[in-house]
Amino acid sequence: MRNGEAAMKVGYFPGCSLHATAREYEESLKAIAPALDLQLEEIRDWACCGATSAHSTNHLLSVALPARTLVLAARQNLDRVFAPCAACYNRLASAQHAIEHDKKVASQVESILGASFGHPIGVLSIAQLLSEMTDRIRSKAIVPLKELKVACYYGCLLVRPPEICRFDDPEAPTSLESIVTAAGAVPVKWDKALECCGGGFSLSRTASVVRLGRSILRSAKDSGAQALIVACPMCHSNLDFRQRAINRSAGDDRPMPVLFISQLVGLSMGLDPVRLGLNRHFVNPQPFLSTISAGRVEHREQA
Amino acid sequence: MSRIGVFICHCGENIGRTVDCAQVAQAMGELPGVVHSVDYKYMCSDPGQALIKQAIKEHNLDGVVVGACSPHMHEKTFRKAAAAAGLNPYLCEMANIREHCSWIHEDRAEATEKAKGLVRFIVEKIKYNRPLSNIFIPVNRRALVIGGGIAGIQAALDIADGGREVILVEKESSIGGHMSQLSETFPTLDCSQCILTPRMVEVAQHPRIKLLAYSEVESVDGYIGNFEVKIRQKARSIDVSKCNGCGECTKNCPNKKIPSEFEQGLGFRTAIYVPFPQAVPNIPVLDRDNCALFKGRAKGVKKQVCGKCATVCGRRAIDFDQQDSFITEKVGAIIVATGYQLYWIGKEQESEILHGYGEYGYGTIPDVIDGLQFERLASASGPTGGKILRPSDGKEPKKIVFLQCIGSRDRAKGMEYCSKICCMYVAKHTMLYHHKVHDGKAIVFYMDIRAGGKGYDEFVRRAIEESHALYLRGRVSSLTRNGDTIRVQGVDTLSGEPVSIDADMVVLATAMRPQPGITSLAQKLSVSYDLHGFLNEAHPKLRPVETNTAGIFVAGACQAPRDIPDSVAMASATASKVLGLFSNEQLEREPLIARVDRQTCTGCFHCERVCPYGAVERFEVKDRKGNLIKVIAEVNQGVCQGCGTCQATCPSKSIELDGFTDEQIFAAVNAL
């Protein structure tokens, strides 16, 4: 609906990972935003979204933390807030939902925050944001991706639960597919797009994460994908950082590059892979980049 | 001035302990219009009633007020007593000074004062009571049964055997319904066709059953005892009077690749066809959408494209120009037995509240089938001749996963109810599978096993213990293609372990839903229905086969998920209700219904809008020369149930509910 319109301004909630483990995610977003006429206005004084420690321990806190950010956004006169991290997105969207639908919680949270809610805020995931801009992405895609086959991986938080994330089908989503198609790549059909990556158990229960990652990567490879497209720093971390362990456990030596959706869009625009933070990955993206003749990155081999 | 008698009951100590009955009687005696007021130990006793009867005669009473217990307890008793003494029973009313007074208060003075107030209400009210007499409505002693499945068949046969005429309407070209598609039936595993077919034949041959197959109810007018039903007989393109069911036409039809509805798409039929060999009536129907001749006509081809069937028909029974025809039948009662359909897991759903199963591929995986399809695979007369073969490649599946509660009991999918039959038929399926594929493995995912019924739990035990079905308690999170198998991802909640199974076939026990079109039928009948379209019974316990519209009954799965024994029991219940209704030429009803003041009614028809029963009709007031003066409301005595919503709604108060008229209520309020 917003395709073809002039510059779009949305509030920007980076969350903790985009300044840390997923710096490349933020770098790629900032790199593609101007080309897409997308203005990202960071919410001043934002705080933690509450995932996962708050929402697994205290419901009220899990609403209050993101609700504070929403109040700030309203004060900044923003109608919509974009949270690139799937977990942040999920927390913010859940809080907005709770504010609108649970009057009791809403009033409790208001008294906790000592502030009242302004206008309702639309919370956007990257899948929703970019799928609204597919026409622009298509028009900016200058690098032919040569029928590059990619597997779009949603993970568990991007389109679920359905009453909160209403922009896509919770069981058979298509938004990421529509974005990669616009960028010129070919999404493959595969089974594990909505499986769990292990989330925050990467450190505490590494074996589980490895097992889950194995099934995801195997399915992606079996479907002929050349890269895995993700939209969540946690998923990226589990599938990229843990990939060597995963492959080792599977006896499989085929590395599978894991890209943020924003990185793929950036590549389609012909942006420098380094500007897109591709040099920060653990799985060497060079062979992959070469197949689409996208320039080089200096890759530091993992220890 | 009225001549009212007031009788205050002590109810032993029940009232007398807290209410000074003598004082109440004395106070009532002072009211204008009261000529006799006494108290007595037990008014409902024989001597008590005799007291009333005697007083009616002695004092020439024109109203009797009994201050005693709840009218729900003894109103009938006292009205009968009054009638026995020659007083119109509706001139006798009760004031409740026991449940609503003596039993709930302790202070004697307060309770006595309140009792006076309560009796005074009724004394004032009864001054405006009118003598009323019961209403008699003629009954047309023929019944209409809608739906020719097992419920409809049973109801029709029971009524016809009871000596009354029945019209049985079936929308398909044959009766038999879903039961005719089943292979075997639980819990006895007897062959469905074997027990059903004789009943179908009986219907066809019964002298008092008029079978209208391939027909639908177009409209329903009237009320209990006096319905007028318009029925559309859809064009079969066959002259029924000429066809002898030889089958030459179907044999010669060139279009043989049309998915058969009866075979649930697993087999094929011709364009002119009989749905299954035992069809009743055994007369083909021409599917015009798939007939070459009609396709040609639609394209405007001048030459007749086909017409083979007509050529080979020795009796010249094929009539390509046949049109839908209509007949009108007058009946006194209607039984709705339209049955069910199975839920489909696809993305597109007919109703907004329903949601498909994306995690099961929205029904795009060919070897994921539903229960009815499995029935056809298992049926000896089915597309595979009773062999269990996969639809995709015709291979025998060695591992079948059965999933229960697909849609059912799932609010997120829009059907929070239990479909009731799935536990049983899944058990049956595992047995049939075991009998036919000895080395096959049946795995069942279930939420709970609900096998309440005679021999039901034993049946499920047999499936587990003798047919070695593996029952896993848990849900399946996804079905995905894995090579030529189906990857079933689920969880066994009893062990807490995730389960992953590569199955050759998956059978979904999808939810039972009412037939499409049920809501429009319900609207024609003024029968209410629930969120899911199941028809509502008048009372869940005490009137389970009646509807809120008098004279209309429900049987089988159109009311809620039902299995065969339940459906048949309901059908027989409706038949007995109908035969009871038909046992008299006239129907007697309490006269507490609404009536219209023709002089002041303006004909705005607010009453018509609010009447839950459609009892308000339009009446033309004409002068002596026959010129129309105005169109006003009239209450159909047979339909009105006496709720009085019309009266409260009527702006000019031109409609009155007898027994609770405005004057009566006003008088009571005036006595405050």
Added chain:
Amino acid sequence: MEELRELAKKLLQEKQVNAVVGYECDRRGVRPAFVDDPAGCDRLVFDHRCVQNLPAYLSPRRTNVAGLGRLAVVVKQCDARAVAGLIRESQLKRENLVLIGVRCGGVAANPNESRELGAETLALRCYGCSGTETAMADYVVGEPKTVPAAGGDRDARLAEIEKMSPEERLALWKEWLSRCTRCHACRQVCPMCFCERCVAEKTQPNWIESSPHIQGNFSWNVTRALHLAGRCVDCGECERACPAQIPLGLLNRKLAKIMSARYGFAVTDDPSTPAPIGSYRLDDGQEFIL
């Protein structure tokens, strides 16, 4: 104006109708006109003084008007709501009537208004009106006009009362309603009050006492307002007709607000839309019920 007169003339000449109900000038302003010969059509006018709601004459109870035969009626868009109401409630048949829709640029509060139409003089009910013609019309005449800007908030007086304490409100209504002499002019001019025998005149039982004491006046005005809930077409004629100067429109307006807030309903010129009273939804609000 010429267009209207020509059309009326044509309808009468062609005997499509027996009479045209419209507006004409009188000594002081504008009044309803009943024209039954083509020559009289030159009397017809339409301007901002055409305040009256002519469909009030269409109730079958007006036997003298009904005696004229088939009628053509000049209707503003707002008036058409009354026609729709009468059709909806079986008092009229659409096919027995020719509707001449006029494009209206708003009307004044009273038909003797000598000033131009502006924020000062514009009738309350025209606030926010688009002034388009009704979709019900058989013919539409006149040039498109714009309704002048409103002279303030239409519901200011309602809000003022809502702000008061319950005691103040009751005292106010008692004061106002004690002025009522029960002439029932409010009812007689109302196009939607067409009962053959008004409940206020029912004496057996005498729910609403006919004496103009506060008790009878209160019951009457409450009941009148309730009977018009979801039916009132907001023409304001009741208030204009009230010789006791009671602000009756407030009650109707309040009910319109309730209808809108509770049931999302507004009266329109669509005869097929039923009023909310007389229908229901399973999920109707019941916050006030224990």
Added chain:
Amino acid sequence: MSVPAKEKASSFEPNIVAFVCNWCTYTGADLAGTSRLNMAPNVRIIRLPCTGRIDTLFILKAFERGADGVIVSGCHPADCHYTAGNYHARRRFAVFRELMEFMGVDPQRITFSWVSASEGGKWAEVVNSTTEKVRELGPFVSYPRVAHAQVK
């Protein structure tokens, strides 16, 4: 005037009339009786077939005749003996109540409740809470009522 306000309030016994449907609330009140649930004696019941039959005129007349409070009670939604009378009543009284409030009649004087045949306890609660509430509000002298000339 020297009577303390509290004492004065407690000496006032409100006069409350209840319009109830025959099938649910009346029967529920019967059950309260059968269960011997003690309750305030201030409420007197007038039985109607259905809440659909209960007219706003009844309430106005009750106030005219000196009622200090009114109860309207019937079947819960979906339980109406006549399937829809209570739904119609619900709309009618929602609107009536708001209009009354607008005209300054304290809506607390009119209690609406759904009491089923099995809710004897709830009925007792409705009766007691309404009596208590109306007792606190005091006699409804401000209702627009004609002063009665009492004939000796």
Added chain:
Amino acid sequence: MRRMLSRTDLDALVRDLLGAGTRVIAPVRRKVQGREFVEYAPVQNPEEIALDGSQPVRPLKQVVFPPTETLFNYKQDKGLVQIQEAPTTFSDTLVIGARPCDAAALEIVDRVMDWDYHDEFWFGHRQATTVVAVACTDSDESCFCTAVGLSPESTRGADWLLIPAGSSFEVRVVTPKGEALLESNKSRCPESDVPEAGKASSAVEEKVRANLAMNPAKLQEWLGAHFEHPLWQKIALRCHGCGACAFVCPTCHCFDIVDELEGVGRGARRRNWDACQPALFTLHGSGHNPRKDQSARFRQRVMHKFSIYPSRFGEILCTGCGRCIRVCAAGMDLIAILAEIGQNAEEAGSTL
């Protein structure tokens, strides 16, 4: 020699009377939800009195003929009915600032109230009421008192007539009741030798005269002869039959008698204002009504005022106050109607 009364002294007079417990009725200014008007109402304070000439929206008749009046109360007791008569004492009332047309109406209606039945209530109020009229200083296009034989300074029905003269009033004493009022207020009404300023209201009178000229006798004659005339049908089409005209008419005096219950077996008999315009008028119990539609009812109104009453009492039952014209929502205009009938009467006269 003329007596003058200053506004200050008038106020003092009012204050005295109020102090003595007399009810004082006068035109007062009202504002209801943005609408401003003047009406006759009891005053507590002389400052409320508005004597600037605006016509009160409702007539004076309610002072002597309340819209509802309890005749008696009753109680039914075991077949016995007890009656308690309504009190027959009437409070002393002074009306200040009555319009001449309103004052005149009282005297005109006196006739019917003392005809076949002497109405104690009417005359009880009349006796207790002293009427001080004020000559009109203004008129509008609905006034036509001159056409019915009155004038802006008519003294009929008044006990005093005050004629505005600058900030004072000239006092004209009309009746013995007026003499008594003067007697107790002589000091406030000094005799003045200010020369007569001519007819104070002649300009107003001219203005009113321009509204309607009428020949009552001819009119009456025509009405008597034209009970069935197409004119009635034509005129009454636009009439809503609301009767607001009758309710604001100073001379309309129809009433209805009702019994109203006030509990079991007891109640009150009241008489209330009624009118001849609503459809219930003369409706028989059978449902038949000899006056079949609005034209018959409207004819009744005109006939009663300009033919029946004059022939019975020699008085036109109309004082030309014009309220019926001002109040009519449908634009029924008695001036225009009388003019039209008058023209018919002229023409009829010429052919006779």
